[in-house]
Amino acid sequence: MHVVVTGGSSGIGLEVAxxxxxxxxxxxxxxxxxxxxxxxxxxxxxxAGGRAKVFFATADAAVCTEMSSAIMACEAAHGxxxxxxxxxxxxxxxxxxxxxxxLFESQxxxxxxxxxxxxxxxxxxxxxxxxxxxMIVSSAAAFIGIPAYAAYCSSKSALVxxxxxxxxxxxxxxxxxxxxxxxxxxxxQLSRELESRPKEAELLMGRIKPRRAQEIAxxxxxxxxxRSAHVYFTASISALALFGALARPFVEIWYRLKLxx
Numbered sequence: 231m232h233v234v235v236t237g238g239s240s241g242i243g244l245e246v247a248x249x250x251x252x253x254x255x256x257x258x259x260x261x262x263x264x265x266x267x268x269x270x271x272x273x274x275x276x277x278a279g280g281r282a283k284v285f286f287a288t289a290d291a292a293v294c295t296e297m298s299s300a301i302m303a304c305e306a307a308h309g310x311x312x313x314x315x316x317x318x319x320x321x322x323x324x325x326x327x328x329x330x331x332x333l334f335e336s337q338x339x340x341x342x343x344x345x346x347x348x349x350x351x352x353x354x355x356x357x358x359x360x361x362x363x364x365m366i367v368s369s370a371a372a373f374i375g376i377p378a379y380a381a382y383c384s385s386k387s388a389l390v391x392x393x394x395x396x397x398x399x400x401x402x403x404x405x406x407x408x409x410x411x412x413x414x415x416x417x418x419q420l421s422r423e424l425e426s427r428p429k430e431a432e433l434l435m436g437r438i439k440p441r442r443a444q445e446i447a448x449x450x451x452x453x454x455x456x457r458s459a460h461v462y463f464t465a466s467i468s469a470l471a472l473f474g475a476l477a478r479p480f481v482e483i484w485y486r487l488k489l490x491x
Contacts, residue, residue, distance in 0.1 A: 234260065239286075241415065242443050243317035247274055248274050259286040319369075352364070353400075377431050430489070
C-alpha cells in the first residue's frame with residue numbers, strides 16, 4: 231500500500247504518516263520545506279524501527295505543476311497512490327479590512343486550491359484502477375464563522391462542497407472521498423496562530439485544550455479504514471455539523487451581547 235500525505239512534514243500529516251509506516255505501508259511526504267521533510271522522514275523511520283519505506287518531494291501545494299511533479303516522483307518511487315491524505319493547510323488570523331489581499335488569497339490557494347491540485351494528481355489513476363481512497367483535511371471552522379478568520383473559514387468550508395460533490399462522481403468507480411474536521415490540534419502551526427488570534431475570536435471559540443496530533447491522526451486513519459464520508463472527532467463538532475444552521479442565529483445573538491452591542 232502506498233500512502234501520499236501532503237503537508238506531511240509536521241502536525242497531523244506527519245502523525246498520519248507514522249501510523250501508516252507502523253502498518254508497513256510505503257509512505258510519501260509532500261511539503262514545501264526541505265529541512266522539515268528530511269527531519270520528518272527521520273522521525274518516521276525511527277518510530278517504525280527503521281523498517282519504514284519513506285519518500286519525500288518538495289512542492290508548493292498551491293502550484294498545480296509542482297504538485298503534479300511531486301506526485302509523479304512519489305509514484306515512481308513507491309508505485310501508484312492507494313491513499314491520499316490532503317492535509318496541507320495554513321491559517322493567518324487577521325481582520326478582513328486590514329489583511330493584505332495576497333495574505334487572504336494565499337490561504338485560499340493553499341487550503342482549497344492546494345487540495346484540489348493534490349486530488350487531481352492522483353484521481354485519474356485511481357479511477358482507471360477502480361480503487362483508491364482520498365481523505366481531505368478541513369476544520370471544525372468550516373461550520374461556523376469566526377471573527378478574523380474569514381479567509382480560513384471560507385476556504386475550509388469550500389472543501390466540504392468539493393469533497394461531497396467529488397464523492398458522488400467517484401462512487402461508481404470504486405474511489406472513496408472523505409473529509410474530516412479536526413478541532414484545535416497541538417501543532418507548530420497552532421502555536422504560531424495563537425500569537426495573533428484576537429480576543430474576539432477567542433471569546434467565540436473558547437479556551438479548549440488542543441488535542442494531540444497523534445490522537446487526531448489515529449481517528450483520521452480509522453475514518454479512512456471505514457471509508458467514512460465525514461469524520462468529526464468530537465461530539466461538539468458533530469453537533470455543529472448537524473445543527474449549526476439552527477444554532478448560528480443564537481450564537482450571533484450571544485456574541486453580540488458579549489461584545490456589549
